[in-house]
Amino acid sequence: MAKQQKKGILEKLAEGPVLGDGGYLLELEKRGRVRAGPFTPEVALNNPDALLELHREFRDAGAEVLQALTFYASRDKLATVGMEERVEELNRAAVRIAKKAAEDRCLVAGNLSLTWMYEPNDKAAADRVRKTFDEQLDVQVAEGVDFIIGETFSFLGEALLAVERAKATTLPVMVTVCFENEDITPDGKKAADVAKALADAGADIVGINCLRSPEHTLPLMTEMRKAVKSYIGCQPVAYRTTHEHRDFTSLAAFPDQLEPYQLTRREMADYASKAREIGVNYIGACCGAVATHIREMARALGKIPADDRVWKKGGEKPMSAYEYYGHDDKPKASGKGT
Numbered sequence: 001m002a003k004q005q006k007k008g009i010l011e012k013l014a015e016g017p018v019l020g021d022g023g024y025l026l027e028l029e030k031r032g033r034v035r036a037g038p039f040t041p042e043v044a045l046n047n048p049d050a051l052l053e054l055h056r057e058f059r060d061a062g063a064e065v066l067q068a069l070t071f072y073a074s075r076d077k078l079a080t081v082g083m084e085e086r087v088e089e090l091n092r093a094a095v096r097i098a099k100k101a102a103e104d105r106c107l108v109a110g111n112l113s114l115t116w117m118y119e120p121n122d123k124a125a126a127d128r129v130r131k132t133f134d135e136q137l138d139v140q141v142a143e144g145v146d147f148i149i150g151e152t153f154s155f156l157g158e159a160l161l162a163v164e165r166a167k168a169t170t171l172p173v174m175v176t177v178c179f180e181n182e183d184i185t186p187d188g189k190k191a192a193d194v195a196k197a198l199a200d201a202g203a204d205i206v207g208i209n210c211l212r213s214p215e216h217t218l219p220l221m222t223e224m225r226k227a228v229k230s231y232i233g234c235q236p237v238a239y240r241t242t243h244e245h246r247d248f249t250s251l252a253a254f255p256d257q258l259e260p261y262q263l264t265r266r267e268m269a270d271y272a273s274k275a276r277e278i279g280v281n282y283i284g285a286c287c288g289a290v291a292t293h294i295r296e297m298a299r300a301l302g303k304i305p306a307d308d309r310v311w312k313k314g315g316e317k318p319m320s321a322y323e324y325y326g327h328d329d330k331p332k333a334s335g336k337g338t
């Protein structure tokens, strides 16, 4: 099979927590490269350098996995922007760009996401979803992804279809669902039920991504940890959400006024430490998480050295506001790493 090469995701997870990457579409929207609204990933074709750069930022910040930007790169979603005939080309380009950024330093995950076509108890809809997933997977696997991430599924039923199709590739599979404003999926499942069902279906890593802040995600991860022995993964958003609006897309500020809600690097480092404490194996982030967050998470997890900040002190005249105002406390939540 594969020749001697970098460790696969399961080998890495066996050694300890793996650090994922951050969010792509919302950040690229801020950079003027993705359209808010459809949030389709044609940037891989129209502006490959912008995507390559963002991947490299995550890589250099310490991410151990880069996710190919094929979120919403399905035929039906691309049809909403008149690009349904470019499904293959787009999926191919996205994986190639991620691999180029990864070099030999990161694993590259193929990516499936919710299709908006799934209907509970509708066999024809399920078959359409299967076909949609297979169309993307065929291209991504041919391009040599290391494993598959299926993500942001509201319905457990659709997430299970992602497990089924991704497993058919024989690559390792991670599938994560999202919880909206209620702690239950639209098909009536709690976090523990979801984790069990996904693990029983054969997913190697199960968990939660997107929509919610770490604060509103970690309690559900704790329930998942108790429910399954398999690896669990967590990729929350880096936005502050409220109890009523736990799903950041339900905030009136979504999608283009979210800046005041963005979490600090310290808060995301704190999240990484807490996730490790409760036994999360794959620790990444989703929308709103940029390289700054991933770098502090990497430090909190001991993946990169602590930032031993030494600003000039003790001179007669301050050379920066740092000295002038005596900001000499070390960061509390991050920078431990050992």
Ligand SMILES: [Zn+2]
Pocket (backbone or CB within 6 Å): 023, 209, 210, 211, 237, 286, 287
């Ligand atoms: Zn997200």
